[in-house]
Amino acid sequence: MNPEKSSPLLRVRGLKKHFPVHEGLFRRQTEWVRAVDGVSFDLYSGTTLGLVGESGCGKSTLARLILRLLEPTEGQVEFEGVDVSGVSMREFRSVRKDMQIVFQDPHASLDPRMTVESIISEPLRIFGLNQRKERRWRVLELMDLVGLDPAFLKRYPHEFSGGQRQRIGIARALALEPKMIVCDEPVSALDVSIQSQILNLLEELQERLGLTYLFIAHDLAVVRHISDIVAVMYLGRIVEMATASKLYESPQHPYTQALLSAVPIPDPEIERKRKRILLEGALPSPRQFHPGCSFASRCPVVDASCRSTPQTLREVTESHRVACHLVKTS
Amino acid sequence: MSTSDPVKFVAGRSLWQDAFRRLLRNRMAVVGAIVTLLLACIAIFAEWVVPVDPTYQELHHRFGVPGQVHDTTPERLFLVEGERTSFPPLRYRGKGTRHFRFLVQQRIATGVHVHLSARSKKVRKIQLTRIDSLPESVERIEVRGDREVFRHGKGEEEVTVLDKEIVLGEKLDDVFLPLLSRASRGRQKLVLNQVVRAETNQTLTFDLESDQTVRGLRIDNQTVATYDLVGRLVQEVRRDGKPFQHRHLLGQDMHGRDLFSRLVFGARISFLIGVVATLVSLFIGVFYGAVAGWVGGRVDSFMMRVVDILYGIPYMFLVIILMTSFGRDVRVMFIALGAVQWLTMARIVRGQVLSLKEKEYIEAARASGGGGFWILTRHLIPNTLGVIAVYTTLTIPSVILQESFLSFLGLSPEWQGQPLESWGALTWNGIQALGTGQNWWLLVFPAMTLAITLFSMNFLGDGLRDAFDPQMKGRT
Ligand SMILES: Nc1ncnc2c1ncn2[C@@H]1O[C@H](COP(=O)(O)OP(=O)(O)OP(=O)(O)O)[C@@H](O)[C@H]1O
Ligand SMILES: [Mg+2]
DSSP states (O other): OOTTTSOOSEEEEEEEEEEEEEETTTTEEEEEEEEEEEEEEEEOTTOEEEEEEOTTSSHHHHHHHHTTSSOOSEEEEEETTEEOSSSOHHHHHHHHTTEEEEOSOTTTTSOTTSOHHHHHHHHHHHTTOSOHHHHHHHHHHHHHHTTOOGGGGGOOGGGSOHHHHHHHHHHHHHTTOOSEEEEESTTTTSOHHHHHHHHHHHHHHHHHHTOEEEEEESSHHHHTTTOSEEEEEETTEEEEEEEHHHHHHSOOSHHHHHHHHHSOOSOHHHHHHOOOOOOOSOOOOTTSOOSSOTTTTTOTTOOGGGGTSOOOOEEEETTEEEOOTTSOOO | OOTTSOOOOOOOOOHHHHHHHHHHHOHHHHHHHHHHHHHHHHHHTHHHHOSBOTTOOOGGGTTOOTTEEEEOOOEEEEOOTTOEEEEOOSBSEEEEEEEEEEEEOSOOOSOEEEEEEEEESSOOOEEEEEEEEOTTTOOEEEEBOOEEEEEETTEEEEEEOOOEEEETTSOOTTOOOOSOSSOOOEEEEEEEEEOOOOOSSEEEEEEEEEEEEEEEEEEEEEEOSOOOOOEEEEEEEOTTSOBOEEEETTOBOTTSOBHHHHHHHHHHHHHHHHHHHHHHHHHHHHHHHHHHHHHOHHHHHHHHHHHHHHHHSOHHHHHHHHHHHHOSBHHHHHHHHHHHHHHHHHHHHHHHHHHHHTOHHHHHHHHTTOOHHHHIIIIIHHHHHHHHHHHHHHHHHHHHHHHHHHHHTTOOOEETTEEOOOHHHHHHHHHHHHTTSSOHHHHHHHHHHHHHHHHHHHHHHHHHHHHHOGGGTTOO
């Protein structure tokens, strides 16, 4: 796999989403929530980009922007070399076939009044793809693909476990044979034992179908194996992005280092010796505007210039980019 | 999986089925449902349930005690020249041949027109099929068809009724008189122009045959000429000539009307008002709430503020004002009650839509290319239906209660000038009757019926709510 040679499948440039905050009796707009605040990255066909960040840092918002479930405030999304952020919804419909999403909450993402068959076939019905009979075979095929017993065709979501439900969600995302799937924390709501099953399934599907993933998670451990490239997000921005091996071996950004130090290591020997970096304070409100580094308020190595110097992602070593001016370029 | 594999699909249990199972386990709700259904059937098939016409007055039996059995009393009529008198319907419904007895009490000098009018939709004919008379004293019966104007749905129509003179001693079996030759709606009249020369106390029986179930066959007595008839009795009799017997299960009111029959028809009116006013509120509330919830933002807060303000108005006051200023027409009442009830419906639907809108499966549908219409019809409506159904069943009894309350205040609704006697009105009559003596049944039975109905409906509604939304249990 050499991603640099081809052009990227998905290209995100300067994507921003600011939500207006309405307050008071007359719901006057008072402030902005900078949920996504200038995100750029490339995603190459057949690869996985792992996107990691704390809760509320704007990961889901980013996913929704890419899928145009939300309109961006600013920035472009290019899919297969075509800028799709400005096209009309009607034109965007054809892109929908190629871009699908798997949601975090397997309880909320399946309509409780639909059978598995109607859930999985919904995208097919919307696009008017197969005939009724063929559609059932297609659904059965998809169920088989994600490891669901075809006998459950006529069952309802509440009759399944969380892992099975997530498989239904994956089957639905696969129905239109997309090129890319955005997985928005697909395993966060699941038991640890089931998490790996779903991750393995996703990996297997990628191999078989040549899928491209944007894989969102809130902890680094989950994305480690599945990702080729990992991006760490903090308050609506990417603070560090590198190939998985580089990021895990030599994290550069203090935030990444803090996150990694919280990931338990199976070997108790190493685990004991390891130095833990504890982040102080909670995630600051995304409503505030930070002229300098947004992480400055919690950074263990913060200095005077951090709060005023704007941070941009820059390459420190080959395919390793960090948004911290303290990190030396080698 | 190969496509030739036979697959046995395990049928799942939908949320509806689940809710239904939970409902069945709730004993009170099941009892409530059965009682409600039973009452609804009674209201729908009132004509088939009642033993007598609820408007039939047996003036001999005013304030008849519950459980009393007696013959249908013949109606005594004192005819005044030029005035129209009517015999109320005797048996409430009837198809085929019905027998009537006509007692001539005193000498009839000239012709008396007997108009038969039937309230039914599709009666094609009513025939006079047989006339028996006592030959010695009755000189002549003339069945003469005047040119009569019949009023029906499409206008007026002139029909010539067959003329026939029956001479005494003649076999009377084949005497018949077609009422109308073709299908006609509305009131129909049969003119039986009898010139009966009879001395006194003679009985005349005649049979009427109708091709449809005739409701409330009335025998109107209209004089056209001078006569010196003083008193007559008319009575519907059984095939063997004996009068019908009625058991007045729940007693009779101040005009000798059967209370049970009145309650049965009262059910129809109470239910109708409950259902129609609820439908009005459903219509406005669902639309309003769905729009507010779906559009959201400023529109939503404005629309909900309007609801809050309307909530603040003392609504009974509003209904009373509406009914006193626009008349007591039922339609005014429907609008007044519905206009009040929709507020809660709007709130509930709005809340439901608002929470559904955030659900990821709606987003999933959008991500799969589903447009607004798709989402509305495939996701929003099916998922709000349960709540709407629950709230609807809870609204109906509350509307019935409010209507009863209004009737109780003397604001009973009217339809085309006629008061609609709902359970509330009957209860009010009962209270008034209490003052005139020991007529407890006139108050107790309507009040009990009302209470049982409201309890059943509320039990059913609560049960449905618990079944559809187990988390909501205990909350209002
Ligand atoms: N529709 C909206 N209106 C206003 N603010 C919003 C909206 N959607 C998200 N936000 C805000 O944007 C920020 C980012 O939200 P987002 O859901 O993207 O976070 P996340 O990283 O996915 O978190 P989690 O891990 O909990 O899913 C949050 O502060 C959230 O409150
Ligand atoms: Mg999220």
